[in-house]
Amino acid sequence: MRGQLLRVPGVADAHVFGAPDAVWGRRPVAFVERDPAFGALAPAAASSALADAATLDGPSRPSAAPAASRPSAALRPPRPPAASRSASAASSASADAAAPSSSHSSALAPAAPTAPAAASRAANRQLAVAVREHLGPRLSKLYRPKHLCVLDEFPRTGIGKVDRAALERRYDERIEVERVVLHRIKMPFSTPFRTPKGTLAERESVIVEVVDHAGRTGLGECVAFSTDWYLPETLDQDVRALRDILAPMVLTEAFLHPSEASAAFFSDPRAAALPMACGALEPALWDLYGKIVKRPLWQLVGGTARGGVAGGSASVPAGAVVGLGSPSETVAAVRRCAEAGYRRVKLKVAPGAAPAAVRAVRAAFPQLMITLDANQSFTERDMDDLRALDACGAAWIEEPLDPRRVPQGASGDLFSRLAKLQGALCTPVCLDESIARPRDLARALAHPELRCYAVKAAKFGGVQPTLDFLSMAEERGIDVWMGGMYDTGVSKRLHAALGTLPHVKAAGDIGSTARYFAQDITDPPYTADRGFVTLNRAGHEHGLGCDLNRAVLARVLVDRIVIER
Structure with missing residues (x-):
C-alpha cells in the first residue's frame, strides 16, 4: 500500500501499519506526509471568515488608529510574547463512511499564524480526499486504510529517519x-x-x-x-x-x-x-x-495558570452581569456582586433610565470595573443618553446601536455606524451580537476604530476558530474578553479555560451558574469563589474538568437523541 500512496500527487512520504478491527480482525492504518507544494496549489477552503479577514493584512488593509487615539488603552497593558494557541496547528481530511480519516500538522510545532494554519488544515483535508479517490478503485475494502492521517510533516529521529513509533503513539491518542x-x-x-x-x-x-x-x-x-x-x-x-x-x-x-x-x-x-x-x-x-x-483544556489551548494554583488547576477572574433595574435595585445588585468578590460587573442598559442607574453605581463603587451592555437598544437619536453613559467611566459599552432602526441619512452598514459613534465617545464600543455569522467578522475588522470584542466560542464555530481569532486579535492589538450566554457549567468552563490565554486581560462573563439557576447540570457544580473560577479541581484534572450530574440532568431534560455508528 505504501507504494500506492507514494504515487498520489502531493504525498511526500507514507507509513502503514496494522491496527485491530472489530469486524476484520486487523486493518491497515496509513499516515501520509503532505508535500508543501500541494498546499500551495490546492485551493484552501476557509474554515471561517478569518480567511477573508486575513486579506486585510495585505497592502489594502486599513491603517490602525494612532496609539494616542485608541480609546481602550486602559485595557491594554504591555503585550506578552505570543503563546501557542493550541496543542498543535491541526487540520482535517475527509473520509467515506467505511473508512474514517484524519490529518494534522506537526505534533511538535506551536500553532502557526491564522491564515497559514487554516490553509494547512484545508490542504491536508483535500489531500486525504485525493488519496481516497486514488485508492478506491485500486484496493479492495479490506485493504484500504481503516483510518488515513495526513500530517504537514512526519516526526523524525535524531538521524533523520521517520519516527514510526511516534506516529503509532499518535494513533493511540486518536479521537474515535x-x-x-x-x-x-x-x-x-x-x-x-x-x-x-x-x-x-x-x-x-x-x-x-x-x-x-x-x-x-x-x-x-x-x-x-x-x-x-x-x-x-x-x-x-x-x-x-x-x-x-x-x-x-x-x-x-x-x-x-x-x-x-x-x-x-x-x-x-x-x-x-x-x-x-x-x-x-x-x-x-x-x-x-x-x-x-x-491534560486540562486550559493547557491544551495555550493558557497559563496565573493564580499559581497547584497541580493541573488554574484560577480565572470572573465578572458578573446585572439586569435592568431602578437605580436602587441596580446598586443593591452590584453590591452583592462586589461582596461576592467579582472584579468586574456588567450593567444592562437601555434608553431612558439607564444613565441614572449607572451614575448611582459609579458613585457607590468608584473603584469597581464597570462595563455596559445595551443589546442594540439605542440609535443615534439617543446621543444624550449615550453621552451621559460615556461620562460614567465604564471600561466599554457593548452593542449600543439597533441595526434595524437606521436614522435618515445614516449608513445602512452597522459597523460603519458603530465606527462613527466610536469617534464621538471616549468609552470603547465593544462588538458582540453584531457579529451574527463568521463572515461578519471581516466586515467588522475593516474598521480599526472598533478595537474591543466579546468572544463567544459558539459564534465562531468552536475552540479552534476562536483560537485563530484570538491570535489575530493579539497581532492587531484588539482587546478581547470572554462573553457568556446564560449557559451551564459546560460552556462556562470552556470560556474560563479560554480566559487563561495571555491576551485575555479582563474578567469575562463567566460567573457562577448559581446567579441564574438553582442547580447546575455539571459535577462538580460550576462556582466562582470570591470572584475566581478554579478549573480542574482534584479528581477532575483533565479536559474541561467536569462530568454530568445525571440526577439534575434528569430533572431538566426535555428530549434526548442518540446517534451511533
Whole structure:
C-alpha cells in the first residue's frame, strides 16, 4: 500500500501499519506526509471568515488608529510574547463512511499564524480526499486504510529517519467517537432576568455528549436560543444539523487532534452555515481529547495558570452581569456582586433610565470595573443618553446601536455606524451580537476604530476558530474578553479555560451558574469563589474538568437523541 500512496500527487512520504478491527480482525492504518507544494496549489477552503479577514493584512488593509487615539488603552497593558494557541496547528481530511480519516500538522510545532494554519488544515483535508479517490478503485475494502492521517510533516529521529513509533503513539491518542448524545434541557431562571431585548424566564439549550471507543466522554453545549431574538441561528436548526450532519461526520472519521474537526465541519457548507451547531460538538472533542492525553483544556489551548494554583488547576477572574433595574435595585445588585468578590460587573442598559442607574453605581463603587451592555437598544437619536453613559467611566459599552432602526441619512452598514459613534465617545464600543455569522467578522475588522470584542466560542464555530481569532486579535492589538450566554457549567468552563490565554486581560462573563439557576447540570457544580473560577479541581484534572450530574440532568431534560455508528 505504501507504494500506492507514494504515487498520489502531493504525498511526500507514507507509513502503514496494522491496527485491530472489530469486524476484520486487523486493518491497515496509513499516515501520509503532505508535500508543501500541494498546499500551495490546492485551493484552501476557509474554515471561517478569518480567511477573508486575513486579506486585510495585505497592502489594502486599513491603517490602525494612532496609539494616542485608541480609546481602550486602559485595557491594554504591555503585550506578552505570543503563546501557542493550541496543542498543535491541526487540520482535517475527509473520509467515506467505511473508512474514517484524519490529518494534522506537526505534533511538535506551536500553532502557526491564522491564515497559514487554516490553509494547512484545508490542504491536508483535500489531500486525504485525493488519496481516497486514488485508492478506491485500486484496493479492495479490506485493504484500504481503516483510518488515513495526513500530517504537514512526519516526526523524525535524531538521524533523520521517520519516527514510526511516534506516529503509532499518535494513533493511540486518536479521537474515535462511537456515540453522540444530544441532551435537550430547559432550566428555569431563579429570578427572571431583564435585558433590553426582553425578560428571560427559562433557558433551553442542548448538552452534547460524545463517547469514544474506550468509553471516555467529552462535553459541549449548544447555546443557541429557541427563537432568533438574539441571533439568527436557533436551537431547532442546530439540533437538526447536529443529528443529521455533524454527528454522522464525527462518527465516520477519526481525528488526531480536535482542531481537525473544525476543518471537517467547515468543509461542508451546510455545517458552515450553522457555526453554533459546530461550536457545540467541536468543544466536546477538545474535552474528550484532554482526557485521552491527560491534560486540562486550559493547557491544551495555550493558557497559563496565573493564580499559581497547584497541580493541573488554574484560577480565572470572573465578572458578573446585572439586569435592568431602578437605580436602587441596580446598586443593591452590584453590591452583592462586589461582596461576592467579582472584579468586574456588567450593567444592562437601555434608553431612558439607564444613565441614572449607572451614575448611582459609579458613585457607590468608584473603584469597581464597570462595563455596559445595551443589546442594540439605542440609535443615534439617543446621543444624550449615550453621552451621559460615556461620562460614567465604564471600561466599554457593548452593542449600543439597533441595526434595524437606521436614522435618515445614516449608513445602512452597522459597523460603519458603530465606527462613527466610536469617534464621538471616549468609552470603547465593544462588538458582540453584531457579529451574527463568521463572515461578519471581516466586515467588522475593516474598521480599526472598533478595537474591543466579546468572544463567544459558539459564534465562531468552536475552540479552534476562536483560537485563530484570538491570535489575530493579539497581532492587531484588539482587546478581547470572554462573553457568556446564560449557559451551564459546560460552556462556562470552556470560556474560563479560554480566559487563561495571555491576551485575555479582563474578567469575562463567566460567573457562577448559581446567579441564574438553582442547580447546575455539571459535577462538580460550576462556582466562582470570591470572584475566581478554579478549573480542574482534584479528581477532575483533565479536559474541561467536569462530568454530568445525571440526577439534575434528569430533572431538566426535555428530549434526548442518540446517534451511533
